[in-house]
Amino acid sequence: MTNTSAQREFFLDSIRAWLMLLGIPFHISLIYSSHQWHVNSAAPSAWLTLFNDFIHAFRMQVFFVISGYFSYMLFLRYPLKRWWKVRVERVGIPMLTAIPLLTLPQFLMLQHVKGTAGNWHSLSWYEKYNTLVWDLISHLWFLLVLIILTTLGLVLFKTFNQEKEKPQSDFFARLTLGKLSFIFLLLGVLYAALRRTIFMIYPPLLSDGLFNFAFMQTVFYLPFFLLGALAFKHEKIKAMFTTPSLGCAIAAAIAFGAYLLNQRFGNGDAWLYETESVITMLMGLWMVNVVFALGHRLLNFKSSRVTYFVNASLFIYLVHHPLTLFFGAYITPHIASNTLGFITGLIFVIGIALILYELHLRVTLLRFLFSGKPQNKAVSLTSAANE
Incomplete structure (x- = not known):
């Protein structure tokens, strides 16, 4: 590979960090929403349900575009095997660390809170395995998907890199948001058809945790990951997303309205999930433009405070989930107001997560385990490289 020194994309670093940190209000609002979760408040909140739905409808699609962008950037910087090793270590080591220390x-x-510990012995071996997959991978699923996408990138990115530059009549030079929307509409329909086919042939497969995380999620987010790589390779595509588009903003708002209608009136056995996949595929694409354009205008600068949260975002995301569930199980029942509970939950989870982050910075082994990066003795506690 050729060594490529790209200018730091401060706004993409910031967006990636804030999207990850947005998982905190997402999961806390889930406690107070009308959606059934591990723990729920006594009565749901309409505005927190709406807030939760909005975050869920686009956050991870935009995140995987940014992941694809930076993955391809580093692909051009490192030899092939080193690139794969570095990328897999950066996500695989924190995931493997979090399973015994956090999700177990x-x-x-949760077994104690739900009173289901006594029923464990009555489960079949497969039921035990599947329960453990769902609960131990839990909020770490995107790290597993990133490992799989990185491995697929060994072939896909190599193909991108071997393409010779073509004249302006090239497909990517003529790509527009309208054409991309049509492509993602087709991708959403194909994904929906795949899911419906599996549902018709063997429905239990869709309840298998490992199949959902490793296959279904990977298939859904692969187009966004590749779109990010193409945005790095083709400046026109990147410019298309960093330039504000009123059409994308309006289309995203309409898609969110359709998402809410599907959530309220759809039926799980009658195309609810298939319809949702088409809607979120398109909304995710349009929100890439909305988020990138706003980020490029408001966040494209270097700041020590922003850098701190960029470096802290993965650790905070990893530890926030058990903290959120602890809050929901033991503190939420004592707060009558959903809004007050939500605000209290944010303070509780973020406050403890930041304390834990600072503590882990002072232990070399923990810094390595939660970042996947070799630790240099000369490196300051809060200035780890953020590739």
Whole structure:
């Protein structure tokens, strides 16, 4: 590979960090929403349900575009095997660390909270395995998907890199948001058809945790990951997303309205999930423009405070989930107001997560385990490289 020194994309760093940190209000609002979760408040809140739905409808699609962008950027910087090793270590080591230190204690706590620990012995071996997959991978699923996408990138990115530059009549030079919308509409329909086919042939497969995380999620987010890589390779595509589009903003608002209608009136056995996949595929694309354009205008600068949260975002995301469930199980029942509970939850989870982040910075082994990066003795506690 050729060594490519690209200018730091401060706004993309910031967006990636804030999208990850947005997982905190997302999961806390889930407690107070009308959606059934591990823990719920006594009565749902309409505005927190709406807030939760909005975040869920686009956050991870935009995140995977940014992941694809930076992955391809680093692909051009490192030799092939080193690139794969570095990328997999950066996500695989924190994921493997979080399972015994975070999601396993979280699983045991939920067994106690729900009173289901006594029923464990009555489950079949497959039921035990599947329960453990769902609960131990839990909010770490995107790290597993990133490992799979990175592995697929060994072939796909190599293909991108071997393409010779073509004249302006090239397909990518003539790509517009309208054409991209049509492509993503087709991708959404194909994904929906795939899911419906599996549902018709063997429905239990869709309840298998590993199949959902490793296959279904990977298939859904692969187009966004590749779109990010193409945005790095083709400046015109990147410019298309960083330039504000009123059409994208309006289309995203309409898509969100359709998403809410589908959530309220759809039926799980009658195309609810298939319709949702088409809507979120398109909304995700349009929100890439909305988020990138706003970020490029408001966040494209270097700041020590922003850099701190960029470096802290993965650790905070990893630890916030068990903290949120602890809050929902033991503190939420004592707060009558949903809004007050939501605000209290944010303070509780973010405050403890920041304390834990600062503590882990002072232990070299923990810094390595939660970042996947070799630790240099000379490096300051809060200035880890953020590739």
